[in-house]
Amino acid sequence: MIINNNTIEYKEKLEIQYNQRMDTLLTELPSYCREYEVFVRDRNSLKTRMEYVFDIYNFFKYLVKKLPEVKTVSDVTPKVLENLNVSDFDNYLSWLSDYKFDDKDDNEKAKTNSPASKKRKIMSIKSLYSFLSSKGYIYANPSLEVTIPKIAKKPKEAIAILTTDQCDKLLKVIDADITKAKNKISQTSTVKQTPKDLMRPHLGIRDKAIVLLILDTGLRVSELCAINCGNISFNPGYIDVIRQGDGDVIRTSDRVYPSLRVMDILKHYMYDARDNIGANEDNFDALFLSSIHRRITPRSVELMVKKYGSEALGSDVHVDPRVLRATACDKMETVK
Numbered sequence: 001m002i003i004n005n006n007t008i009e010y011k012e013k014l015e016i017q018y019n020q021r022m023d024t025l026l027t028e029l030p031s032y033c034r035e036y037e038v039f040v041r042d043r044n045s046l047k048t049r050m051e052y053v054f055d056i057y058n059f060f061k062y063l064v065k066k067l068p069e070v071k072t073v074s075d076v077t078p079k080v081l082e083n084l085n086v087s088d089f090d091n092y093l094s095w096l097s098d099y100k101f102d103d104k105d106d107n108e109k110a111k112t113n114s115p116a117s118k119k120r121k122i123m124s125i126k127s128l129y130s131f132l133s134s135k136g137y138i139y140a141n142p143s144l145e146v147t148i149p150k151i152a153k154k155p156k157e158a159i160a161i162l163t164t165d166q167c168d169k170l171l172k173v174i175d176a177d178i179t180k181a182k183n184k185i186s187q188t189s190t191v192k193q194t195p196k197d198l199m200r201p202h203l204g205i206r207d208k209a210i211v212l213l214i215l216d217t218g219l220r221v222s223e224l225c226a227i228n229c230g231n232i233s234f235n236p237g238y239i240d241v242i243r244q245g246d247g248d249v250i251r252t253s254d255r256v257y258p259s260l261r262v263m264d265i266l267k268h269y270m271y272d273a274r275d276n277i278g279a280n281e282d283n284f285d286a287l288f289l290s291s292i293h294r295r296i297t298p299r300s301v302e303l304m305v306k307k308y309g310s311e312a313l314g315s316d317v318h319v320d321p322r323v324l325r326a327t328a329c330d331k332m333e334t335v336k
Contacts, residue, residue, distance in 0.1 A: 018050045030074050036131045055124035058120045061101055062092055078137040081129065089125075089146045093118055105298045119149045140274040159326040166313055167215060167327065174211065178204035199291060202273035206288060206296075207304055209262075209269040214321060218328035220240040221298040221321045227287040228269060 026034045033056060040049055060073040063080065082130075096113040096154070122143075132178040162170070183199035186191060212221060224243050231240040236257075243254045257267070270287070277289045286295035287289055302320055309319025 009091050015046055018046050022053050025053050030076060032137060035151060036128055039131050052124040054152060055121045056128055059125050062095060065101065071226050078132050082138040082140050084142050086142065086145045110188045115149045115151050119151060120134045121285050122146060122148060140215045145320060157170045159332045160318060162323060162327045167313040170308055171307050174204060199277060202276040210288060210301060211324065212257060212262050212265055214324040215328050216258050217256045221301050225296055225298050227290065227307035228285040229287050230285055234263060234267055
């Protein structure tokens with residue numbers, strides 16, 4: 001297939017969304033926060049910068065709630081920040097455990113933060129203080145005295161490797177789900193057939209294609225979700241993917257060569273099932289589609305794999321995309 005030059009790549013779309021969200025926050029925040037974002041631009045990835053800005057915005061909203069002289073987030077001047085003390089930061093960390101911005105709003109759900117989330121939020125604030133100090137906006141830096149929450153290291157769990165028999169059972173469950181969906185359609189009068197019922201067999205083909213592709217190539221879920229139709233060639237059989245490196249800035253283009261079995265089901269999916277699922281205008285070139293006609297998300301893939309894994313192997317055997325990927329990598333090592 002020929003790659004459409006008008007296609008906006010998946011990762012580029014994410015970057016646009018990140019920038020739009022960050023710009024929205026920066027329009028409300030004081031002007032020095034935009035200077036800060038520019039300052040850290042060469043040091044951090046876009047996603048990290050967005051998280052920093054969001055954390056700062058969250059902290060400023062807390063100050064609006066706690067300080068009488070601060071009416072809006074734009075009122076948080078460098079002087080306000082300079083006058084804070086260690087107790088203010090400790091109180092903020094405590095507040096993050098269970099908080100609402102509007103205590104009178106019954107519709108607002110209470111939010112919580114894990115120790116890891118608290119650590120990230122305080123590191124974002126310390127980063128802003130470091131910038132303000134280096135640029136002469138403040139002379140005293142109270143954030144230097146803040147105790148960073150300690151995170152207990154979790155022991156690394158070995159990722160399970162599925163046996164050939166377990167892989168077969170997993171695929172048989174998906175096949176059974178497809179057959180069940182087809183039977184339901186054949187046994188239901190045309191008048192009573194719902195769009196959801198008609199789509200189910202095609203989603204099953206999609207699910208089988210996804211599972212087989214990961215088991216065959218060891219692709220990460222993010223890499224799989226980002227594939228466009230234009231990235232696939234059936235003659236010869238290959239898929240161009242964007243590899244995610246150790247950091248979210250490091251990306252490389254790569255070409256993988258799935259087996260004939262995988263290419264066959266991908267062809268079946270692309271030229272039949274995918275057309276029946278249908279893509280909306282914004283996702284016309286996305287390979288794997290959701291039931292709402294958008295590019296499938298990594299989270300949806302995770303839930304799908306866990307569902308089939310539980311049905312095929314029971315709740316005692318944990319199956320997720322990482323397990324499928326580890327199984328694929330183990331097979332590749334064995335072949336070597």
